[in-house]
Amino acid sequence: MNPSPPLATARKAELMHRLRRAEGQVRGLQKLLEEGADCVKIAQQLLATRRALDSTYVRLNLSLAEQALARPDGDGPDAQAISEVLERLQDKLGRSR
Numbered sequence: 725m726n727p728s729p730p731l732a733t734a735r736k737a738e739l740m741h742r743l744r745r746a747e748g749q750v751r752g753l754q755k756l757l758e759e760g761a762d763c764v765k766i767a768q769q770l771l772a773t774r775r776a777l778d779s780t781y782v783r784l785n786l787s788l789a790e791q792a793l794a795r796p797d798g799d800g801p802d803a804q805a806i807s808e809v810l811e812r813l814q815d816k817l818g819r820s821r
Contacts (some may be wrong), residue, residue, distance in 0.1 A: 733785045742780040749773040786810045 756766050793806045
């Protein structure tokens with residue numbers, strides 16, 4: 725299997741932003757545990773963190789799909805059309821969670 729090309733700069737920045745937010749959520753979880761917070765509050769924060777990471781994973785896979793569908797020779801669907809289809813797919817995946 726050939727390695728995929730690097731992510732586009734904008735997508736990489738978006739993913740990094742999401743990971744930093746998830747990192748902040750994990751730190752918040754650690755603080756809640758250290759302070760002996762209510763288990764329900766901890767569970768809610770765990771769920772939010774999990775959803776943030778799931779969303780990041782979906783977006784990464786959409787990027788991989790975009791790369792796979794884009795043809796360097798210019799033959800086939802244009803990148804904008806592919807992006808629009810994948811954005812709609814992402815919206816549907818996001819709503820199903």
